[in-house]
Amino acid sequence: MGRGRGSDISLSADNVTIRDGGFLSSTTFASGSGGDTTIAARDQFDITGTNGDTSLSVIFSDSAGTGTAGNITIAASQVRVTDGAQLTARSQRTGRGGNIRIDAADRVELSGFVRQGGAPFVANISRDSFPSGLFVLVDKGAVGDGGSIEITARSLDILGGAQLLAYTDGSGNAGNVTLRTTDNVSVVGTSPNGLTRSNISAIIRPLASGNGGQLTIETRRLDVLDTAFISVTSFGNGRGGSLNVTADHVTIRGASTTNELIFGGIFAEVRSPDRISALGLTGEATGDGGNVTVNARDRIQILDGGHISVLTDTTGNAGDLTVRAAEIEIAGVVEIPTAVSTNQPFNRATISAGAEELGRGGTVLIETDRLVVRDGGRITVGTEGSGNAGDLTVIARESALIEGRRITTNSLTLLPSTISASSKNTAISPASGNAGSLNLTVGDLTVRDGGQISVSSDNQGSTGDLQIQAETIAVLDAGRITAESVIGDRGNIRITADTVQLQRNGRIDANAIREATGGNVSIEAETIATLKASNISANAIAGSGGQIRIQTSGLFLAADSTIEASSQFGVNGIVEIDTPDLQNAAGIVDLNADPFDPDRLIADACSATMQGGRFTNIGRDGFPENTVSAQRETFSMVTPQGLTGSPQMIGYHREPDSQIPHDQPEIIEAEGWQRNASGEMVLAASSSYARLNSNHGCHEFLGRREP
Numbered sequence: 001m002g003r004g005r006g007s008d009i010s011l012s013a014d015n016v017t018i019r020d021g022g023f024l025s026s027t028t029f030a031s032g033s034g035g036d037t038t039i040a041a042r043d044q045f046d047i048t049g050t051n052g053d054t055s056l057s058v059i060f061s062d063s064a065g066t067g068t069a070g071n072i073t074i075a076a077s078q079v080r081v082t083d084g085a086q087l088t089a090r091s092q093r094t095g096r097g098g099n100i101r102i103d104a105a106d107r108v109e110l111s112g113f114v115r116q117g118g119a120p121f122v123a124n125i126s127r128d129s130f131p132s133g134l135f136v137l138v139d140k141g142a143v144g145d146g147g148s149i150e151i152t153a154r155s156l157d158i159l160g161g162a163q164l165l166a167y168t169d170g171s172g173n174a175g176n177v178t179l180r181t182t183d184n185v186s187v188v189g190t191s192p193n194g195l196t197r198s199n200i201s202a203i204i205r206p207l208a209s210g211n212g213g214q215l216t217i218e219t220r221r222l223d224v225l226d227t228a229f230i231s232v233t234s235f236g237n238g239r240g241g242s243l244n245v246t247a248d249h250v251t252i253r254g255a256s257t258t259n260e261l262i263f264g265g266i267f268a269e270v271r272s273p274d275r276i277s278a279l280g281l282t283g284e285a286t287g288d289g290g291n292v293t294v295n296a297r298d299r300i301q302i303l304d305g306g307h308i309s310v311l312t313d314t315t316g317n318a319g320d321l322t323v324r325a326a327e328i329e330i331a332g333v334v335e336i337p338t339a340v341s342t343n344q345p346f347n348r349a350t351i352s353a354g355a356e357e358l359g360r361g362g363t364v365l366i367e368t369d370r371l372v373v374r375d376g377g378r379i380t381v382g383t384e385g386s387g388n389a390g391d392l393t394v395i396a397r398e399s400a401l402i403e404g405r406r407i408t409t410n411s412l413t414l415l416p417s418t419i420s421a422s423s424k425n426t427a428i429s430p431a432s433g434n435a436g437s438l439n440l441t442v443g444d445l446t447v448r449d450g451g452q453i454s455v456s457s458d459n460q461g462s463t464g465d466l467q468i469q470a471e472t473i474a475v476l477d478a479g480r481i482t483a484e485s486v487i488g489d490r491g492n493i494r495i496t497a498d499t500v501q502l503q504r505n506g507r508i509d510a511n512a513i514r515e516a517t518g519g520n521v522s523i524e525a526e527t528i529a530t531l532k533a534s535n536i537s538a539n540a541i542a543g544s545g546g547q548i549r550i551q552t553s554g555l556f557l558a559a560d561s562t563i564e565a566s567s568q569f570g571v572n573g574i575v576e577i578d579t580p581d582l583q584n585a586a587g588i589v590d591l592n593a594d595p596f597d598p599d600r601l602i603a604d605a606c607s608a609t610m611q612g613g614r615f616t617n618i619g620r621d622g623f624p625e626n627t628v629s630a631q632r633e634t635f636s637m638v639t640p641q642g643l644t645g646s647p648q649m650i651g652y653h654r655e656p657d658s659q660i661p662h663d664q665p666e667i668i669e670a671e672g673w674q675r676n677a678s679g680e681m682v683l684a685a686s687s688s689y690a691r692l693n694s695n696h697g698c699h700e701f702l703g704r705r706e707p
Contacts, residue, residue, distance in 0.1 A: 005032050005035065006026055006028055006032060006033065007035045008035040008038065008070070009024055009035060009037040010037075010038045010039075012039075012040040013040075013042075014043050015043050015045070015046075016046070016076070017046040017048075018048075018085070019046070019047070019048050019049050019057055020049050020050070020052075021049070021050050021056065021057055022047070023060070024037055024058070024060065025058075025060040025061075025062070026062070026069070026070040026098075027061070027062040027063075027064060028062070028063050028067040028070070029064045029065045030065040030066065030067060031065060031067045032067045033067045033068045033069075033070065034061060034067065034068065034069045034098065035070045036071045036072070036073065037059055037072045037073070039059075039073070039074045040074075040075045040076070042077065043077050044078045044080070045074055045078070046082070047080070047081050047082075047085040047087070048080070048082045049082070049083045049085060050083070050084055056114070057085040058085065058086050059072055059086075059087045060088050060089075060090075061088070061089040061090070061097070061098035061147075062090045063091045063092060063093065063097055063144060064092045065094070065095055067095045068096045068097075068098070069089055069090065069091065069096065069098035071098045071100070071147070072089060072101070073101045073102075073103075074103070076103075077104065077105045078104060078106050078107050079107075079108045079109070079153075080108075080109045081133065081134070082110075083113075084130045085132050086132065086133055086135060087100055087134045088134075088137065089135070089147040090135075090136075090139060090146075091137070091139065091142045091144035091146055091172055092139045092142055093141075094143050095144045096144045096145050096172075097136055097138065097145065098136075099149070099150070099175075100148075100150070102150070103152050104151075104152070104154070105154065107153060107155045107156075107157065108153045109156075109159070110133050110134065110158045110159070110162035110163070110164060111157070111162050112131075112132045112160050112162060113129070113130065113131045113191035113192070113195070114129075115130075115193070129195055129196065131161050131162050131191070131196050132161075132163075133163035133165060134151075134165070135165050136148060136149055136213075137165075137166075137167055138167070138168035138169060138170045138172040138174060138175075138210060139169055139170060140169040140170055140205075140208075141171075142168075142169070142170035142172050143171045144172045145172045145173045145175065145210075146174045146175035147175045148175040149164065149175065149176075149177045150177075150178045151178075151180070151181075152180050152181075153180075153181050153182075155183045155185070155186070156179060156184070156185045156219075158186070158187045158188070158199070159186075160189055161189070161190050161191025161195070161197060161198055163198070163199055164177065164179075164199070164200045164201070165199075165200075165201050165202075166201070166202045167204070167205055168203075168205065168208050168212070168213075170210055171208070171209045173212075173238070174202055174204065174210060174211065174213035175213045176213045176214045177213060177214070178216045179216065179219070180218045180219070181218075181219045182219075183221065184221040184222070184223065185217055185221075185223070186225070187199065187200060187230060188223065189225070189226045189228060197227050197228055197264075199230065200215065200229075200230045200231075201229075201232070202231075202233075202240075202243075203232075203234075204233070204235060204236040204238045204285075204287060205235055206236055206273035207236055207237070208236035208237065208238060209236065209237045210236075211239045211240075211287075212232055212238060212241035213241045214242050214244070214290075215232055215242070215243045216244045217244070217245045217246070217247070219247050220247060220248045220249070221248060221249045221250075221251075222245060222247045222251070223251050224250075224251070224253075224266065225251070225254050225264060226253070226254040226264060227255060227256055227263060227264045230243065230245075230265075231266070231267040231268065231269065232268045232269075232292075233268070233269045234270050234285050234289060234316065235285050236285055236286075237285070239287045239288050239289075239290065240287060240288065240289045240290035241290045242291045242293070243268055243290060243292045244293045245266065245293070245294045245296075246295050248297045248299075249296060249301075250296045250325070251301045251303070252264060252265050252266065252300075252301070252307070252308065253302075253304050253305075254305060254334070255304065255306065255347035256336070256347070257334060257335070257336055257337075258336065259336070263305050263307050263334075264305070264307070265302075265307030265308055265309065266294060267309050268289045268291065268309075268310045268311075268321070268362075269289060269311045270287065270289040270311070270312040270313070270316035271311075271312075271313055271314065272285055272314035284314045284316075285314045285315070285316050286315050286316050289311070289312055289316060289317065289362070290319045291320045291321070291322070291362075292308065292310055292320075292321045292322070293321075293323075294322070294323045294325075296326075297326065298326050298327065299326065299327040299328075300323065300325040300328045301329045301331075302329070302331075302349045302351065303329075303330075303332045304332035304334050305333065305334035305346075305347035305348060305349055306332075306349055307350045307351075307352065308323060308350075308351045309321070309350060309352040309353065309354065310361075310362040311352075311355075311356070312355050312356065313356040313357050314358070314359060315357065315358045315359055317359045317360040317361075318353060318354070318355060318359060318361050318362035318390070319362050320363045320364070320365075320390070321364045322365045322366075322367075323364075323366045323367075323368075324368065325368050327368060327369065327372075328366065329371075329373075329374075329377075330349045330372070330374075330377035330378065331349055331372070331374045331376075331417075332348075332349045332376065332377060333348050333349070333375065333415060334347045346376075346413065348377060348378055348415060349376070349377040350379075350380065351364065351366065351379045351380075352380045352381065353380075353382075354381070354384070354389075355382070355383040355384070355385055355387040355388070356383075358385060358387050359385075360388050360389075361382065361383050361388065361389040361436065363390035363392070363436070364379070364381050364391075364393070366392075366393070366395065368396050368397070369396070369397050369398045370396065370399050371394065371396040371401070371442075372400075373400075373401070373402045373418070373451070374401070374402075374403040375404050376415040376416070377417050378417065378419070378420065379392065379394065379418070379419045380392070380419070380421070381420075381421045381435075382420070382421065382423065383424075383433035383434070385433055386432045386433050387433045389421060389422070389433060389435050389436040389464075390436050391439070392420075392421050392437070392438045392439070393439045394440045394441070394442070395440075395442075396441075396442045396443065397443055399442070399443050399445070399446070400444075400445050401446045401448075401451075402445075402446070402447045402448075402451035403417055403446070403447075403448055403449050403451050404417050404448075404449045404450060404451060405417065405449065414450075416450050416451055417452070418451070418453070419438065419440070419452075420452070420454045420455065420456070421435050421436040421437060421438040421455045421464045422435050422455070422456045422457065423435035423463070424456070424457070434457075434462040435456065435457045435491070437464040437465045437467070438453070438455050438466045438467070439467045439468075440468045440469070442468070442471075443472075444470065444471055444472045445468065445470045445473045446476070447474070447475045447476070447479035447481060448479045449476075450477070450478045450479065450480075451479050451480075452479070452481075453466065453480070453481045453482070454481070454482045454483065455482075455483045455491045456483070456485070457485050457486060457487075457491070458486045458487075460487050463491030463519070466483050466491060466492070466493045468493075468494070468496070468497070469496045470496075470497045470498075471497065471498050472497060472498060472499045472501070473497045473501065475507065475508065476501075476502075476503050477503070477504045477505065477506070478504070478505045478506070479507070480508075480509065481495075481509075482508070482510070483510040483511075483519045484510075484512070485513070485516040485517075486513045486514050486516055487514060487515065487516055490510070490512055490516060490517045490518060491510060491519045492520045492521070493510050493519065493520070493522070495508070495521075495525070496524045497524075497525045498525060499528075500523060500525045500527070501528075502529065502536070502561070503534060504532045504534070505532070505533050506530075507534065507535045507536075507537070508521060508523070509521075509535070509536075509538075509539070510537070511539045511540070512540040512543050512546070513541055514542055515541075515543050516540065516543050517543040517545075517546065518538040518539050518545045518546030518567070518573055520546045520547045520548070520549070521536060521546065521547070521549070523536070523548075523549070523550045523552070524550075524552070526553050526554065527552060527553065530558065530561040530562075531561060532560065532561070533558075533560045534558075534561045535563075536548060536563045536564075537563070537564050537566075538564075538565040538573050539564065539566050539573075540566075540567040540570055540573070541568045541569060542570055543567065543570050544567055544571040544572075544573060545565040545566050545570070545573025545574075547573050547574045548565050548573070549576045549577075549578070550563070550575075550578065551579075552577075552579055554579075555577060563575055563577075
């Protein structure tokens with residue numbers, strides 16, 4: 001009770017088991033430090049179960065005064081915490097909470113959940129619901145910081161609704177969580193009754209002012225499956241902690257089939273307490289969210305409704321999100337029966353940053369060699385409130401494939417695979433925040449089978465700009481690259497590439513609805529092909545059409561495809577196409593520094609029976625026509641008539657070879673000279689004059705020059 005240090009608890013054996021409500025506790029009530037609890041098992045340590053009625057099996061460290069709580073340390077080959085058992089370190093007042101450290105040569109397992117029993121701390125989700133797990137806590141009103149959790153093992157499995165949790169409910173900061181394994185970290189599933197999901201979390205409780213803890217995972221393989229999650233979340237006024245994952249492979253898969261708000265994944269969130277009905281609280285969370293960084297040396301897969309996201313639905317700003325891997329795949333939708341859906345009857349595989357109220361949305365950076373978004377998957381930044389959305393940057397050094405659409409069977413909703421930045425209204429309230437910008441730097445970009453890349457706003461917020469830099473771009477089979485605005489400022493599209501190809505209803509659009517002005521489209525490419533009912537447009541309805549500017553060395557536009565900037569009721573836009581004059585360029589050739597003498601190229605023909613030698617030179621400016629001379633392209637322009645909404649189109653075509661005349665004037669050998677009307681002597685096909693200088697020994701000289 002005074003300043004002295006509490007006694008330690010130490011257990012050592014081949015196997016150590018605490019069961020049926022067994023209990024180890026170390027508490028300090030004053031300024032002295034609490035004693036440490038140390039367990040060493042050469043083989044296995046187990047803590048499991050309850051006594052059936054009143055208590056859980058628990059190892060407990062507590063600071064109820066100003067002193068620091070004792071630490072809990074476990075070393076074994078295998079460690080199992082199951083069936084509602086818990087390891088807990090807590091700060092109740094000004095003293096710091098203790099740390100929990102586990103060193104396992106092999107495996108650590110946290111699993112299970114019980115609905116009865118009690119314990120001398122509150123790590124429950126309802127009055128009689130207790131998950132197995134590890135907990136470092138700062139109690140309500142406490143100013144002492146929470147302790148940390150550190151696990152080192154070959155593998156860590158968190159199963160069946162178990163939890164690993166660091167939270168603050170006071171002004172003290174939550175503790176950090178650090179997990180290092182040489183093989184895998186797996187967070188899987190829910191409790192049998194569905195009341196709790198397996199998770200690793202660092203949380204700021206409602207009204208708490210302490211900051212959240214940092215969450216760090218280092219492993220070879222991370223699996224987050226079947227609605228389980230890893231999160232850093234603030235419901236209070238403190239700043240959320242950061243979440244950092246380093247692995248070779250990351251797989252996130254699964255979402256609820258009964259609730260569109262339940263999906264597995266990795267999150268950093270700022271959440272309003274009054275939106276969580278189970279908390280029974282009101283108020284806003286003012287703290288900013290933490291950042292999320294996921295680095296995988298090989299591959300990240302987000303499948304079947306899984307998420308990696310940062311979000312705010314209150315006044316605090318969302319954190320930023322960074323995802324890096326050699327390969328990233330985002331694919332799959334989980335459908336929800338319409339009878340139990342309150343909003344959207346599906347969950348989509350997603351990487352996202354969102355803002356739903358006053359707070360600003362976070363930015364998203366994705367870096368990879370190869371990116372695949374398919375089967376209804378999406379990458380998105382957006383706002384549904386008055387806070388602005390963050391920007392989205394995607395760098396795919398080799399390739400990016402945005403492919404396919406998913407049609408839900410229960411609602412017949414069409415879900416295109418997308419990369420998007422948006423500002424959109426909801427059924428609850430209109431949004432006014434600006435959409436973010438979308439920037440893609442890609443090797444080869446393919447958007448096909450209904451896939452989309454888009455920026456949009458359906459409210460007063462501005463539409464962000466869309467910028468793509470790539471080596472090749474293919475928009476095929478109803479694929480779309482689009483910027484769309486309804487009321488706010490227009491969105492613009494800027495594309496820089498070596499080759500741009502649109503086929504089979506592929507589209508690049510910067511269109512506007514209602515009074516908004518059509519956006520601008522700028523494309524710079526060596527070659528552009530718009531084929532098979534494809535379209536490039538900057539159209540509007542009541543506002544003015546936008547501007548399309550194309551710079552290319554070769555533009556191929558099929559008869560069933562269009563380039564247009566029109567307005568149905570407003571002023572038509574402008575289409576400007578800039579191509580080099582290939583004919584002029586082809587006429588510039590390097591000349592030999594030494595002029596040639598035609599006489600040296602004319603053979604002497606002195607035999608009386610030999611046909612005479614001849615020199616012929618035809619063409620333009622003294623240079624012959626040849627098979628590689630450039631053919632001049634031709635343009636045809638259809639201009640709009642007044643303000644009737646007629647589309648402004650520019651067609652571009654190459655004259656077929658059959659239209660180019662091939663008949664040249666027949667070359668006739670000169671046979672003599674004639675005097676013309678000016679008194680000049682000229683070569684002629686026939687002449688009444690005698691041949692001159694026939695006594696030189698040559699039979700004849702025949703020559704003709706065409707100017």
